[in-house]
Amino acid sequence: MTRVLLLLLLLAGCGEAPRDQVLTLAVEPQTFTHIIDARGQLEPAQAQTVSVPGGLRGPQSLSWVAENFTPVIKGQVVARLDGQRQQLDASLAQFEIDKLALDGQLQQGRDQVQLNEILSGRQVTGEERELAERFHSDDPRVYSRIEIIDNMRNRDYLDAKLGYLDWDEGEQRNRSQAEQQLIELKQQGHLSKVQTATQNLKQMEVVAPADGLFVLVNGFQGRPAISGDMVWSGMAIGTIPDVSRMEARLWVLESEAAGLKVGLPVELHLDAYPDRLLRGKVSRVEALAKPKDNNSPVNYFAFNVELEQTDTQVMFPGREVTARVRVGHQEQVFSIPNQALFQKEGQAWVYLKQGRRFVKQPVTPGDRSLNRSVIVSGLNAGDVIALAKPAEVAL
Secondary structure (H helix, E strand, C coil): HHHHHHHHHHHHHHCCCCCCCCCCEECCCCCEEEEEEEEEEEEEEEEEECCCCCCCCCEEEEEEEEECEEECCCCEEEEEEEHHHHHHHHHHHHHHHHHHHHHCCCCCCCHHHHHHHHHHHHHHHHHHHHHHHCCCCCCCCCCCHHHHHHHHHHHHHHHHHHHHHHHHHHHHHHHHHHHHHHHHHHHHHHHHHHHHHHHHCCCCCCECCEEEEEEEECCCCCCCCCCCCCCCCCCCCEEEEEECCCCEEEEEEEEHHHCCCCCCCCEEEEECCCCCCCEEEEECCCCCEEECCCCCEEEEEEEEEEEEECCCCCCCCCCCCEEEEEEEEEEEEEEEHHHHEECCCEEEEEEEECEEEEEECCEEEECCCCEEEEEEECCCCCCCCEECCCCCCCC
16 A cells, blocks of 8 residues: 555656756857868869860860870870761761862852753744744735734844853753852861861870879869760860878868858868878868769868978879868857857847746847857856747746
């Protein structure tokens, strides 16, 4: 019986526990540090671009490219383009030119036949007109009136026919000339293709603009160019970097980039040498956040870091690095977790504990990091605030 009573008392005690308990935090002055973590790789601060010759016309196929980090000298071939397509284009265009030349000769022969027919008809008609004129007589003693009228009509018909044949001769000559001009115009178009292909064939090699290390760069595919890729005039396929001075190219998530700006100090570590500390400062920040990969929906802010020094023994282009950007540092300030700060329509507040209840306390927020916010005014040392929105009931 005693055990049953004790159990009932314990159950009754649990039922009286508060149903709306809220985690709280006592506010005290502390150090606030805003750090942005980023990843990236080393890049040369200066580099000469190795690009496809600028005089090429149309897309070209890459047949060979030198391996990444190949030592080269100025003028050395680092990539070759496939000239088979250009040779085929030139051959096809020359075939069309020769074909049009034969077409021109055949057309000229057909036009001459038609012109000869017109000239022959004109000669016959002229002779008939001459005979009609020679034997024409309007003497009613020789011919009847009907015969005289028929002779006059025949002469007028021959005159009209001669006029038509003269006109047809001129039109035929004009048609023949126009057809030959059209053939020549088509030949000029194909000749232009031959010249373009011939000029392209002279630029099928990509050479290094300087001595150094040939480093491939990512193209629009998101990777370095390889054999079989299509390239265009002026397209960069690599660089000849100045490895004596390196910088870091870093990326940070768009949601974590608050406060990132030029001039902020940065600490970096090489993935290959995690114990080696590098220092620098932010030298450039991209204006817009963009995906690192074409198929990724996640946006990043890219920024460059100018390094204080370069150790050429271990710092090479493309080496991965991790970095910490010091955005802000304040001593003896009130900072609270971001989930404890509520904002709406320009107003900011926290839920301050007073007795057994929480009240809405307006505050003025300051700097903000990924997980904490500085409170400039509205709180005092020792205040207890809720870490989540509490129910408005007694505790």
